[in-house]
Amino acid sequence: MPGAPLATSSQIFDRALIRARQRRAAALGPVTFLLDRVADEFADRLGVVTRRFDVAADLGTPGDAIADALSRSPSIGTVIRSGFAGDAQQNTIGADEEALPFRDGSLDLIVSGLALQFVNDLPGVLVQIRRALKPDGLLLAALFGGETLTELRQAFAAAESEREGGASPRVAPFADLRELGALLQRAGFALPVTDVDRVTVRYGSAFDLMRDLRHMGATNALLARRRTPLRRATLLRMAEVYAERFADPGGRLRATFEIVWLSGWAPHPDQQKPLQPGSAKTRLADALGTREIAADEKPSEG
Secondary structure (H helix, E strand, O other): OOOOOOOEOOEOEOHHHHHHHHHHHHHHOOOOHHHHHHHHHHHHHHHOOOOOEEEEEEEOOOOOHHHHHHHHOOOEEEEEEEEOOOOOOOOEEEOOOOOOOOOOOOEEEEEEEOOHHHOOOHHHHHHHHHHHEEEEEEEEEEEEOOOOOHHHHHHHHHHHHHHOOOOOOOOOOOOOHHHHHHHHHHOOOEEEEEEEEEEEEEEOOHHHHHHHHHHHOOOOOEOOOOOOOOOHHHHHHHHHHHHHHOEOOOOOEEEEEEEEEEEEEOOOOOOOOOOOOOOOOOOHHHHHOOOOOOOOOOOOOO
8 A cells, every 4th residue: 555654663553444444344244253252241241240330431342242232231321432433323432442532530431342452552552541440440351362363374474485485464463361461550450350262263265264354354454564465376375274284174274263351440449459478367288277397397208
């Protein structure tokens, strides 16, 4: 794309292209099985939180599944949608996830489904989210993790090395579980928790997977992507490598989607806090019913 901005250390994604890809996916007929799964999980996770959220924001989530799930919850009041769409629906704000339009301390709950992996400055976005939350407000987000589409990444790298003389970036550099947990702490969240849901989807061919990605609005939007058209020979070789390396015995091809869940609370004085070192009232040996052995004492045999 002539005239596109060059990638820098803080620019990874072509955000304008992501908007265009999401609009195209909506026009083609979106593929939503991952978003539907995430929406169900949002409902389950919020269902065990015994408090009310008067004002909630759905940040950047494509489609309606998560906003609809929030609207059906008796523990959630007003739901504001914020993202690329900017449509005429009630309580919808057209905004970019990288520049949140919310006042500090204005929201009780912020959720985001499969959107935050495409922001250029995730640490900065997490800080903005924490500031927008009221004290004891909750962030609950799902985003793609580092093992997502590992098979497609490997197949493209092998094919391009053979046919093009070198691989180009084609799959986003998603963060892993430990990195995301550290980012929550750096952003100032209390009680941060991360966990992962790995989903394996099976396809008849690599081209079927790529068609689904197009209908998800999730095709390559990296600023460092190769701008010349992919050669047909390279594409066919990618499909061959994929089938050779990642096929089940029945011939179906595996595609991994790693969904990482993040949760954290805006700090509040009444929240549970970890004990200070040395403040325990009960010895571990007593709790386990064993005898404590000193550092310089050898354990007895027999």
